[in-house]
Amino acid sequence: MIVFRDLCKSFVVNGERNPVIDRVNACFPTGAAVGLLGRNGAGKSTLLQMIAGTITPTSGEILSDGSISFPVGFAGSFHPDLTGAQNVRFVARIYGIESDALLDFVADFAELGRAFHRPFRSYSSGMRSRLAFGVSMGIPFDTYLLDEVTSVGDAAFRRKSTDYLRARMQNAGVVFVSHSIPMVREICSAAAVLENGNLHYFEDVEEGIALHQEMLRGG
Missing domain, CATH: 3.40.50.300 (P-loop containing nucleotide triphosphate hydrolases)
Known part of the structure; x- marks a missing residue:
């Protein structure tokens, strides 16, 4: 509620x-x-x-x-200088989620390929939303x-x-x-x-x- x-x-x-x-x-x-x-x-x-x-x-x-989840689609949810993968690990620690499991889930779900290991600031808006949606769906x-x-x-x-x-x-x-x-x-x-x-x-x-x-x- x-x-x-x-x-x-x-x-x-x-x-x-x-x-x-x-x-x-x-x-x-x-x-x-x-x-x-x-x-x-x-x-x-x-x-x-x-x-x-x-x-x-x-x-x-x-x-x-x-x-309550963070607002998926809001770019401010992630640190621009960390890679997508590093951001996932950071979020996992914040919410007490096992980081390797969340990392594997997001890597498969978001379909970012090599960009998953590039800085978040280099992502297009679509890539940012894919990462955010994957992280959010990976946490109950x-x-x-x-x-x-x-x-x-x-x-x-x-x-x-x-x-x-x-x-x-x-x-x-x-x-x-x-x-x-x-x-x-x-x-x-x-x-x-x-x-x-x-x-x-x-x-x-x-x-x-x-x-x-x-x-x-x-x-």
Whole structure:
């Protein structure tokens, strides 16, 4: 379960404070697969990073009763001067996972070849997402935070990623940020729409999609 209590986040731009999240109170149930929807710039990635604990709220709090992954797809999760393999070992130590087993899993899953032993800063955005998704799927979290990551790679890799995610979802929840409505329908059972700092949660994913599309049309 992930609970938001009077959650606020604002940034100062050109001397003005701009709220991104404004007094949000909501709850994502344990094991729910939530599609996080909203237009570009609505604050979806910011909310994801606050759930993970990599960004601090301006006020309010986020409570959880289980382990939460780092935001997959967020480049800041890894050290740019370490190789992909070294980053995997570092993450394994942080989460108390056997490093050799995680290294073998990610090397096979991410399909980076020789680039696995090159500095992370040399990776393309797609390679970074492959590494991040592989590391995340290699660790048994209670909730996975995913940011457009299933759109990375060719059709075979996307299919493999989706299949493995579904296997993890048998025992875990997901907060999934995506602009692909078909992917949201395929993966998620609930939806949350972020608009003008407000978060609207729907147990029915189709109701959330309908509100999101209405917002995009200017409704």
